[in-house]
Amino acid sequence: SQTIHQWPATLVQPVGSPLSLECTVEGTSNPNLYWYRQAAGRGLQLLFYSVGIGQISSEVPQNLSASRPQDRQFILSSKKLLLSDSGFYLCAWSTGTGNQYFGAGTRLSVL
Amino acid sequence: DQQVKQNSPSLSVQEGRISILNCDYTNSMFDYFLWYKKYPAEGPTFLISISSIKDKNEDGRFTVFLNKSAKHLSLHIVPSQPGDSAVYFCAAKNGGSNYKLTFGKGTLLTVNP
Numbered sequence: 001s002q003t004i005h006q007w008p009a010t011l012v013q014p015v016g017s018p019l020s021l022e023c024t025v026e027g028t029s030n031p032n033l034y035w036y037r038q039a040a041g042r043g044l045q046l047l048f049y050s051v052g053i054g055q056i057s058s059e060v061p062q063n064l065s066a067s068r069p070q071d072r073q074f075i076l077s078s079k080k081l082l083l084s085d086s087g088f089y090l091c092a093w094s095t096g097t098g099n100q101y102f103g104a105g106t107r108l109s110v111l
Numbered sequence: 112d113q114q115v116k117q118n119s120p121s122l123s124v125q126e127g128r129i130s131i132l133n134c135d136y137t138n139s140m141f142d143y144f145l146w147y148k149k150y151p152a153e154g155p156t157f158l159i160s161i162s163s164i165k166d167k168n169e170d171g172r173f174t175v176f177l178n179k180s181a182k183h184l185s186l187h188i189v190p191s192q193p194g195d196s197a198v199y200f201c202a203a204k205n206g207g208s209n210y211k212l213t214f215g216k217g218t219l220l221t222v223n224p
Contacts, residue, residue: 006154032210043216044155044200051210059211090154099145100212102154 002027006091006103013110019064019078021106023091026072031093033074034100035066038088050074086110114138115203117215125223130188132218134201137182141213142206146175146186149198149217158199159186163206191222 006023013019025031035047046059048066056066063082067075074091086109092100116135124130132146142163147155161168161175161184168175174187188195201215 034210044202044214046211049210088152092154094210099157099160101157102147105152105154107152 002093002101004091004093004101004103006106008106009104010107011109013081013108015083015110016080019076019081019085019108021076021089021091021108023074023076023103024072025074025093028072028093028095030071031095033068034092034094035064035074035076036090036092036102038090038105040087044090048076081110083110113216114141115201115213115215117199117201117218119218120216121219121221123221123223124191126193127190130186130191130195130220130222132186132188132199132201132220134184134186134215135182136184136203138203138205138213139182140205140207141203143204144175144177144184145202145204145212146173147200147202147214148195149200155200188220191220193222193224196220196222 003026033050036044037047038044048058050056050068053068064078089106091103094100114137145160146158148158149155159170159173159175161177166177177184198217198219200217202212204212
């Protein structure tokens with residue numbers, strides 16, 4: 001069966017520090033991969049998606065970037081965090097069916 | 112432009128009764144709809160989905176109804192249980208894309224014992 005791992009679960013970072021969140025998927029090949037953010041009291045906002053290695057599409061202009069160095073690995077990064085980057089970050093995967101399956105999420109607090 | 116709307120931020124029901132969660136959409140290109148359940152500090156869990164060629168899909172206690180003419184879908188939970196207490200997200204997929212889901216802002220369901 002397929003599983004998705006996302007870490008760390010929680011992270012507290014100072015403003016201006018770098019960020020790296022990692023997500024890996026097991027049990028499937030060539031998945032579509034996604035990064036979402038849920039800000040307090042809001043829905044899920046799609047940040048990036050990837051349909052293959054090295055292929056990244058950005059949905060909103062922001063202080064973040066994403067990379068897919070391997071088929072089942074998706075990384076969310078920032079060179080310098082802003083206060084507004086605080087939120088709950090979720091990684092997800094899908095095949096062609098449309099159903100997306102989510103990781104447990106990372107709670108990021110930028111202070 | 113919010114294409115998927117969940118107008119009720121919260122809903123409270125008694126255990127054993129029916130919970131009805133509503134969702135409206137504006138994009139007529141949406142052809143596949145999903146409901147997710149989310150507990151605090153966890154990722155959303157897929158619950159049930161429906162294709163635009165159907166008007167009803169049932170899975171155990173969960174039934175999703177789709178009214179295409181009204182651009183409206185609803186999730187019925189019968190009977191409601193305290194463990195159903197969570198945030199429920201409605202999501203929609205555009206027929207022109209295999210990848211992107213558009214989510215509503217969610218409805219917090221509280222089932223009281």
